[in-house]
Amino acid sequence: MTTTTAAWTANDRDRSWSSPDQDDAALDFHRSLAGYEPTALTPLPELARELGVAAVFAKDESTRLGMPAFKALGASWAVHRALESAQAGTDAEVVTATDGNHGRAVARFAREAGRPARIFVPAGGIHPSAVAAIRGEGAEVVELEANYDQTVTAAADYAAANGGVLVQDTAWEGYEEVPGWIVDGYSTLFREIDAQLREAGRHAPDLVCVPTGVGSLLQAGLAHYRRASAGGDTAVVSVETEAAACMGPSLEAGHPVTVETGQTIMSGLNCGTPSSLAWPLIRNGLDAAVTVSDAAAIDAAHRLADLGVAAGPCGAASLAGAREALTGADAETHRRHLRVDADSVVVLTITEGSEANPVPDA
Structure with a gap:
């Protein structure tokens, strides 16, 4: 069953469902590349206070293998x-x-x-x-x-x-084979998050917000957090631009839905059709889909910049989505659905730096 408001679609996933375990091939390949190192997982205590949780971390992809995006x-x-x-x-x-x-x-x-x-x-x-x-x-x-x-x-x-x-x-x-390899490549990001949280003395994230276009990064996150060995307790939320929000309608329909796209500063999210490869994991493993406006993404980008994280609009959508879910209209209902409380750890996947997509003035 799904529950939808203007910017929020909750998905009552089957918590007994799990995805297959993953091998280390992509991670080992990345470690073999010149210049590879894990991107920063930056603690943002100011945002933790604003969102009413124990800790917020930004997974900053602005320097990934010498490029400004994941x-x-x-x-x-x-x-x-x-x-x-x-x-x-x-x-x-x-x-x-x-x-x-x-x-x-x-x-x-x-x-x-x-x-x-x-x-x-x-x-x-x-x-x-x-x-x-x-x-x-x-x-x-x-x-x-x-x-x-x-x-x-x-x-x-x-x-x-x-x-x-x-x-x-x-x-x-x-x-489906090549998109599957792309998703496998993205799994490195979530494996790094696990290791970095352990190094910081933190448990696995209670909530991960993932900016979403066709859903390949989202698929990688769901494949990672829905493994039987992961326990399935991490809530995963997709964040889309309201100009191209196909995940909520697809959850409501029970199958992938194509929506007409519009103009948005979040160009990397301006995709109107979910990936067919991602869909089974989205249907079975996603907790909620959130949509955000250009204005919300720009405001989030400026807030992150104030805190030392130079995010482009797509990357900043992660914070905009967390704000919508945890502090927006019906926040108490959303928090209960996500099982997020004052002791929770939240990870924002900052998928691009501002070099990749400049942020206009607020």
């Missing part, structure tokens, strides 16, 4: 696996569509593998600095007058027609 984790592992598995020639292009940081990360690791990259983007859908950063990785950028879902289709069609190696971070029927 996407480097999934792209590095998936490009490696896709090129290893592909029957394409050594000069075959690596192809993807992006509405943010995924395209730059794919371009970077294609270049490091000695392959050309072709990145499709929705024209006007991402910040010009992000487009410039993709070109700066040596990739060919194709701008289309289309929304994100249409751009993904165009990239897939191009790769199929031209012998390219498609490395896309959303799944559909018949295309």
Whole structure:
């Protein structure tokens, strides 16, 4: 059963359901890369007081493998696996569509593998600095007058027609292996959180807020926290832009729903269709879906900057979502549903730095 208000959809998940255990292949691969080190898990006691919990930590992805976003984790592992598995020639292009940081990360690791990259983007859908950063990785950028879902289709069609190696971070029927590798790559982030909390003398998080586009990072978080060995006690909340909020409607419908997308500063979250690969974990493992406005994300970004965390709007959506869930309308009901109280530990996944997507003035 789901319960929905304007910005909140609660999912009464089956707490006996668990996801399979994971192997160490992606983590071991990341540890082998030059420049790998865990990103910071920054304590924010001021936010803990504001949110009425024991501790808040920001998992700051602004320096991930020399790039300003978590996407480097999934792209590095998936490009490696896709090129290893592909029957394409050594000069075959690596192809993807992006509405943010995924395209730059794919371009970077294609270049490091000695392959050309072709990145499709929705024209006007991402910040010009992000487009410039993709070109700066040596990739060919194709701008289309289309929304994100249409751009993904165009990239897939191009790769199929031209012998390219498609490395896309959303799944559909018949295309699930590569998105699965991307999700496996993202698991490193959550494994680092566990180790860092133990080092800080803290237990596993009681709540993790995950900015969500198609749901690949969300899938990685759910796969991690819903393992039988994890106990299943961590509440996981997806945070979407209200301009492209498909998780709540999908939970209500009981199946993936495509919604019309609009304009938003949270370009990396401007996706109208859940990944088919992510959906079973979302349906069975997600606690709630929250939507936030551009204004809320910008305000959260400025608050994080005041505390020394330089988050872009997508990354700051995590704080905006936590605020909505824990201090907004019906907060007491939301807190009971999430089992969050004054003794809880909250982790905000700050998925991008402000370098990746500049934050306008409040």
